[in-house]
Amino acid sequence: MEFTKEVAKKLNNLLEKNYDAEKGYKDAAERIENPTMKDFLQKQAQKRYDFGHEIKAEIKNYGQEPDKGGSAAGTIHRAWMDLKAAVASSSEEQVMEEVQRGEQAAIDEYNEVISETSLPPSVKTILNNQKSQIVEAQQSAKNFEVIS
Secondary structure, eight states: OOOOHHHHHHHHHHHHHHHHHHHHHHHHHHHOOOHHHHHHHHHHHHHHHHHHHHHHHHHHHTTOOOOOSOOHHHHHHHHHHHHHHHHOSSHHHHHHHHHHHHHHHHHHHHHHHHTOTTOOHHHHHHHHHHHHHHHHHHHHHHHHHHHO
16 A cells, blocks of 8 residues: 555654653653653653654654644643642642543544555554553443542
């Protein structure tokens, strides 16, 4: 299958979202005092870093250039999270709710890209694997909320 500039553009969007998620997780980990939650958030930041490198490698493998940096939407998302955490009386619960919301947005975005018919099978496999890990992270965030 042909790796088109349109597919590269969609992968670059996922790449930016993973950069944003990595930064968001790092920011959230700094706010959390609960050592179990902090560990979870730090591990998720590392996963998103790794996801970004996998996507970047695939973009390069198909002769395209990966974008650098996070998206404006991600910056807005983190700013909203900062505000919410600052005014919330229960910031850990609020942060985990925001994690769930962010992960749902990521799952939706992954589904959109995975449904692309011109996506090479190797890329589709990588994205499906990453999406399943994001689904697991979302469920873990829900479990933290129940425990709190």
